[in-house]
Amino acid sequence: MTLAEEILSEKSGMKVEAGDIVEATVDKAMSHDNAALVIKKFEEIGLPLKIPEKIVIILDHRVPANTIKTAENHKIIREFVKKNGIKNFYDINHGICHQVMIEKGHAQEGMLIVGTDSHTTSYGALNAFSTGIGATEMASVWATGKIWLKVPKTYRIEVNGNLPEMVFAKDIILHIIGHLKSDGANYKACEFHGIVKKMSLADKITIANMSMEMGAKTAFFGGGDGIYEKNFEFDISELSPQIACPHTVDNVKNIEDVEGKEINQAVLGSCTNGRIEDLRVSAKILKGRKVKKSVRFLIFPASMKIYRQALEEGLIKIFVDSGGVVMNPGCGCCLGAHEGILAENEIAITSTNRNFRGRMGSKNSEIYLASPATVTASAIEGKIADPRKFS
Amino acid sequence: MKIKSRVIKYGDDINTDVIFPGRYLEIIDPNEMAEHAMEDIDTHFLEKVKNAKIIVAGKNFGCGSSREQAATCLKYAGMSAVIAKSFARIFFRNAVNQGLLVIECKNADKIEEGNEIEIDTEEGEIKILDSGEILKVKPLPHFLTKIIDAGGLMEFIKMRGENEI
Numbered sequence: 001m002t003l004a005e006e007i008l009s010e011k012s013g014m015k016v017e018a019g020d021i022v023e024a025t026v027d028k029a030m031s032h033d034n035a036a037l038v039i040k041k042f043e044e045i046g047l048p049l050k051i052p053e054k055i056v057i058i059l060d061h062r063v064p065a066n067t068i069k070t071a072e073n074h075k076i077i078r079e080f081v082k083k084n085g086i087k088n089f090y091d092i093n094h095g096i097c098h099q100v101m102i103e104k105g106h107a108q109e110g111m112l113i114v115g116t117d118s119h120t121t122s123y124g125a126l127n128a129f130s131t132g133i134g135a136t137e138m139a140s141v142w143a144t145g146k147i148w149l150k151v152p153k154t155y156r157i158e159v160n161g162n163l164p165e166m167v168f169a170k171d172i173i174l175h176i177i178g179h180l181k182s183d184g185a186n187y188k189a190c191e192f193h194g195i196v197k198k199m200s201l202a203d204k205i206t207i208a209n210m211s212m213e214m215g216a217k218t219a220f221f222g223g224g225d226g227i228y229e230k231n232f233e234f235d236i237s238e239l240s241p242q243i244a245c246p247h248t249v250d251n252v253k254n255i256e257d258v259e260g261k262e263i264n265q266a267v268l269g270s271c272t273n274g275r276i277e278d279l280r281v282s283a284k285i286l287k288g289r290k291v292k293k294s295v296r297f298l299i300f301p302a303s304m305k306i307y308r309q310a311l312e313e314g315l316i317k318i319f320v321d322s323g324g325v326v327m328n329p330g331c332g333c334c335l336g337a338h339e340g341i342l343a344e345n346e347i348a349i350t351s352t353n354r355n356f357r358g359r360m361g362s363k364n365s366e367i368y369l370a371s372p373a374t375v376t377a378s379a380i381e382g383k384i385a386d387p388r389k390f391s
Numbered sequence: 392m393k394i395k396s397r398v399i400k401y402g403d404d405i406n407t408d409v410i411f412p413g414r415y416l417e418i419i420d421p422n423e424m425a426e427h428a429m430e431d432i433d434t435h436f437l438e439k440v441k442n443a444k445i446i447v448a449g450k451n452f453g454c455g456s457s458r459e460q461a462a463t464c465l466k467y468a469g470m471s472a473v474i475a476k477s478f479a480r481i482f483f484r485n486a487v488n489q490g491l492l493v494i495e496c497k498n499a500d501k502i503e504e505g506n507e508i509e510i511d512t513e514e515g516e517i518k519i520l521d522s523g524e525i526l527k528v529k530p531l532p533h534f535l536t537k538i539i540d541a542g543g544l545m546e547f548i549k550m551r552g553e554n555e556i
Contacts, residue, residue: 021532034458037419045548062417069417118457118481134459134485136544143548148534182404183451187480215454215479248404335413335456356408356455358431363409 002154002226004189004218007129011112018153018227027128028106029054029141030115032097032331033061036073038116039080041139049084051145056088057081058100063092063330066338095303095329098122098209098271102201103305114138114147119271119353124190124208124219125201131218152217153229155185158194161237166387168281169203170273170351170371172196173210174242176234178252186215191223195236202277209272210353213249241387243349244369247357255374255386265348266291266379267360268372269300269327270334273351276306276313278372283315285376285390291323292382298333298340299326324379336360342367349378392512392540394471394492395520396444400504403449405432407456407482411464424460425467437468444471445510447502451475453482462486472510474499474517474528487535490543496528512536 001009002018009016011024031038035057042049049055057077065071074092081089094100098119101107107123113130114120116138123130133147141147159172177184190211196204208219240254268274268282279301291297299319301307307329310316319326332338334352342348342361348368350360355367370378373387380390409432411424418424429436446452446465452475453461462485465473472492476499486493494510496517502508507520517526531539541547 021534034416037459040419041545044545047548067417073417073419116457118455120457132457132481134457134462134481134488136459136488137484140544140548182454183477183479186451186477215451217480335408335416337413337416354406354408354455356406358412359408363431 003223027111125204267350274302454479488544
């Protein structure tokens with residue numbers, strides 16, 4: 001059995017295989033600011049809340065509220081949470097939902113987790129079956145505790161070789177997406193094997209998180225001995241730092257082909273790359289150097305726990321001394337909703353996960369995706385830069 | 392179900408951020424969502440919708456975010472169906488749950504901007520009325536058509552009137 005089949009067999013109470021449609025019991029149901037829309041839908045259904053103990057709500061997309069409308073949505077959520085005794089509610093002072101889910105132990109191995117966010121695949125780092133759904137479907141999960149799912153076929157992706165200097169998990173997953181393309185793993189479970197299986201939790205989160213960008217339904221590390229639909233093998237011994245160019249995540253190039261392009265903004269953070277390991281890589285490069293005057297360098301730690309740790313380790317001082325702007329944990333910048341919007345014809349390099357046209361602001365802006373190291377090197381040089389010159 | 396309309400055509404990888412930009416995600420009223428449908432890819436979309444109720448697109452339609460507003464805004468803008476060579480999975484689910492008909496058609500390329508077509512979901516056919524050509528499509532699983540027929544998951548659950556899916 002593949003891991004996807006194993007977990008969905010357990011959650012549906014019968015032996016299932018890829019292609020079966022099952023009704024499965026959900027272990028955790030996560031929402032963020034869009035819980036306001038879930039609440040609206042849930043109240044329209046008019047059924048009682050079946051699984052208050054399984055619901056987790058984390059405010060992170062527009063925090064603190066940037067408009068009256070957002071403030072009203074947050075208020076609706078706070079009142080609902082209080083009224084219904086939902087214990088697992090995290091207000092604006094905790095962090096990005098996927099990071100908080102893992103830090104607080106809500107996401108665990110073998111669980112079935114659904115979230116109203118596409119990057120819910122992140123918990124694949126812990127070998128949970130986790131996937132994104134819409135608000136209406138979440139309202140139905142709140143009322144029933146269950147969801148129908150098609151058991152996905154599985155791709156086995158093996159990564160081998162020795163990781164070169166200044167090449168990271170982000171470069172590996174961008175490289176893979178560049179090969180499989182934006183729909184290359186649509187509807188599939190991706191099992192990662194080889195060196196990535198032995199990587200840190202932070203690295204695994206980055207890879208599981210970005211698997212969504214090739215359409216994956218869920219991701220795992222290692223796993224069973226099931227029947228795989230396809231096998232892929234990548235050797236990363238010679239890999240250059242990778243960069244996804246506008247306007248699709250699969251438009252991936254080697255840094256050598258893109259370096260030198262002037263930038264206006266550099267962003268370090270997000271559910272993809274805002275962990276302490278990412279901040280350490282960046283601070284190490286930045287120490288004793290300055291961010292180019294023409295660049296706005298924004299740093300978003302993925303959670304307050306990480307923020308505090310970065311304070312204690314002196315990383316925040318390095319960021320501030322170098323001319324960076326340390327922001328509160330949140331998603332706003334990544335999706336162009338809040339904090340750090342791009343103007344027309346501006347160019348950003350970012351450690352986030354999507355470079356769709358207009359995602360971070362003006363539809364005539366450009367977004368390049370890269371690792372924290374490449375983002376930092378570029379912030380220093382004022383143009384897209386190869387981090388290996390700082391190693 | 393039969394739907395007859397002119398089509399609006401788009402290319403591959405039409406993502407959720409151009410269908411419904413993130414800056415509007417705070418909107419929870421569906422009619423207000425509709426005002427921003429396709430805003431970042433086609434500023435004339437809302438005019439075109441007056442004469443065309445079906446979108447035809449290439450591969451991976453709706454890739455990206457889990458925001459169901461991407462499906463909701465199209466429905467409330469007046470769209471009856473989206474035909475694409477393939478769909479990203481969360482958009483597909485959201486569309487069904489919103490009661491928006493989604494049809495996968497490998498030969499969607501054969502339909503051109505401005506063509507008038509007729510979709511027959513029971514026969515699993517799309518007829519291009521301008522040329523008379525008929526494209527075969529794979530029908531949706533029965534339980535998904537039941538959700539679409541009900542008008543979406545909300546209505547479906549209410550209709551079932553019981554505490555299960």
